[in-house]
Amino acid sequence: MQALTNRVKTVSRKPMNFLERLYIPAIIQGMIITFSHIFKKNPTISYPEQTRPFSPVFRGLQILNRDEEGRENCTACGLCAVACPAEAITMEAAERQPGEEHLYREEKYAARYEINMLRCIFCGLCEEACPKDAIYLSETFTPADYQRKKFIYNKQELLIPHPKEDPEAYKKALGNRAKQQDSDTKN
Amino acid sequence: MFLAIDLAFIIEKLVLIIIVVMGSLLIAMYATYAERKVAAVLQDRSGPNRAGPFGLLQPVADGMKLFFKEEIIPAFSSRFLFILGPGLAMITAIMTSAVIPWGNTVEFFGRTISLQIADVNIGILYIFGVVSMGVYGIMIGAWASNNKYALIGGLRAASQIISYELAMGISLIALLFLTGTLSLKEMVVQQQEGLWNVVKQPLGFFIFLICAFAECNRTPFDLPEAESELIGGYHTEYSSMKLGFYLFAEYINMFISSAVMATLFFGGYDVPFLDESTLAPNIAALIGIAALMFKIVCFIFLFMWVRWTVPRFRYDQLMHLGWRILIPLALFNMLLTGAVVLYFNK
Numbered sequence: 001m002q003a004l005t006n007r008v009k010t011v012s013r014k015p016m017n018f019l020e021r022l023y024i025p026a027i028i029q030g031m032i033i034t035f036s037h038i039f040k041k042n043p044t045i046s047y048p049e050q051t052r053p054f055s056p057v058f059r060g061l062q063i064l065n066r067d068e069e070g071r072e073n074c075t076a077c078g079l080c081a082v083a084c085p086a087e088a089i090t091m092e093a094a095e096r097q098p099g100e101e102h103l104y105r106e107e108k109y110a111a112r113y114e115i116n117m118l119r120c121i122f123c124g125l126c127e128e129a130c131p132k133d134a135i136y137l138s139e140t141f142t143p144a145d146y147q148r149k150k151f152i153y154n155k156q157e158l159l160i161p162h163p164k165e166d167p168e169a170y171k172k173a174l175g176n177r178a179k180q181q182d183s184d185t186k187n
Numbered sequence: 188m189f190l191a192i193d194l195a196f197i198i199e200k201l202v203l204i205i206i207v208v209m210g211s212l213l214i215a216m217y218a219t220y221a222e223r224k225v226a227a228v229l230q231d232r233s234g235p236n237r238a239g240p241f242g243l244l245q246p247v248a249d250g251m252k253l254f255f256k257e258e259i260i261p262a263f264s265s266r267f268l269f270i271l272g273p274g275l276a277m278i279t280a281i282m283t284s285a286v287i288p289w290g291n292t293v294e295f296f297g298r299t300i301s302l303q304i305a306d307v308n309i310g311i312l313y314i315f316g317v318v319s320m321g322v323y324g325i326m327i328g329a330w331a332s333n334n335k336y337a338l339i340g341g342l343r344a345a346s347q348i349i350s351y352e353l354a355m356g357i358s359l360i361a362l363l364f365l366t367g368t369l370s371l372k373e374m375v376v377q378q379q380e381g382l383w384n385v386v387k388q389p390l391g392f393f394i395f396l397i398c399a400f401a402e403c404n405r406t407p408f409d410l411p412e413a414e415s416e417l418i419g420g421y422h423t424e425y426s427s428m429k430l431g432f433y434l435f436a437e438y439i440n441m442f443i444s445s446a447v448m449a450t451l452f453f454g455g456y457d458v459p460f461l462d463e464s465t466l467a468p469n470i471a472a473l474i475g476i477a478a479l480m481f482k483i484v485c486f487i488f489l490f491m492w493v494r495w496t497v498p499r500f501r502y503d504q505l506m507h508l509g510w511r512i513l514i515p516l517a518l519f520n521m522l523l524t525g526a527v528v529l530y531f532n533k
Contacts, residue, residue, distance in 0.1 A: 027493075027497055030496045031492060033496075034229045034495055034496045035229075035492065037228070037229050038228050038229065041231075042231050042232065042233055043231065044233045046233070046236070
């Protein structure tokens with residue numbers, strides 16, 4: 001019969017010889033193989049203590065950004081909500097009152113800002129749409145909770161820690177983005 | 188006066204029994220941990236490492252879990268036998284440790300204490316008897332479950348033990364030709380003076396090893412359990428600590444059969460190239476216990492190593508190996524040994 005492809009491999013049907021039928025050499029071979037695995041490096045990452053390094057473009061949970069003085073960048077323009085294909089973002093705008101200049105960078109701000117993390121598909125279009133660099137996707141992932149309503153993150157949960165009051169947490173929340181910003185300023 | 192001596196003797200034996208039973212329980216406990224760790228290492232994984240440092244408290248956590256689990260006795264099972272099964276498995280597993288010499292003698296309070304619970308002159312026959320009773324635990328439990336998978340598992344266990352006990356016994360007869368005694372203690376003493384029996388009986392040891400795997404229901408002979416085809420085999424219907432007893436009995440059996448193999452073929456508590464009589468008796472005994480434990484650990488590792496290497500046999504392959512290969516081989520070994528013994532004794 002003509003073979004259909006040139007990758008055909010014929011299986012050997014020849015009867016096993018005595019050593020092969022004895023099976024013991026095969027067992028010993030197998031045991032040597034398993035024993036050699038004792039000395040192999042273990043690829044496991046002990047997850048909560050160690051995390052895998054992500055690429056800089058990894059898209060995790062959203063973070064609402066502040067500027068260097070700790071003022072919120074968001075002006076509640078709604079572009080992120082428009083851009084969002086999953087319609088996960090809801091917001092309400094408010095006007096900045098006199099005396100609130102240290103809280104909000106511009107005269108309009110988001111009084112309510114919610115992202116439904118169960119709807120979010122982590123596409124990062126909100127980050128692309130934002131003209132004020134107010135929202136970006138962090139490296140945080142796998143949020144877990146017992147109730148669905150807990151997955152609707154409000155503004156307090158989304159906001160980055162204050163850079164002056166809590167600089168360490170701020171640095172941590174920035175993550176890889178801090179390095180990016182450094183390189184941006186250098187360029 | 189007589190009463191006083193007897194009382195000391197009873198206390199001495201009681202303490203020894205408690206130590207041996209607790210020791211074998213502890214070792215069986217950590218054998219479950221070792222099994223998971225060995226499996227993990229052989230498969231490039233980490234294994235249990237959450238409970239305590241290096242996961243060392245894992246067996247404790249497992250035991251607690253089994254204790255607090257809901258206990259289910261199926262409605263159509265026969266209740267008495269259902270409870271008797273795991274108990275019997277556990278009792279027979281522990282009973283075998285009675286005749287194994289764990290070390291030579293120690294001296295406490297001016298008394299010489301033998302580190303063997305009972306030096307009966309038919310020690311090895313006792314072990315055989317108790318081990319073959321162990322299968323009743325499995326069979327009774329399987330039968331009482333009133334479940335077809337459990338029943339198949341129990342049947343397999345029974346026929347497997349019958350088949351492999353024959354070859355095991357015959358391979359042992361060849362060894363008894365050489366030693367001329369059934370007492371385990373005397374066998375160890377003989378091996379201390381001469382060569383280890385494994386040198387004189389390599390084929391006999393090999394057959395004994397294979398049969399020990401089969402008797403312990405360890406892979407590649409774990410057909411009574413066969414979780415992938417019999418959903419757990421004989422312990423399908425068991426839950427909570429009764430299941431724990433079955434699993435635990437398996438590890439104790441493994442420990443005891445390692446100890447038996449070490450005693451019969453690898454000199455028991457004998458350390459090669461070391462003259463024990465020059466040392467203080469207590470130190471010599473300690474070294475002896477350590478040597479025996481080392482041998483046992485090596486055997487337990489072998490059990491686990493084989494488990495994570497060799498796949499389970501098919502049932503007809505199991506029967507073929509038992510009846511048509513091991514028994515003729517054991518008979519041949521017996522004849523050969525007999526001929527050699529006869530020739531040199533002439």
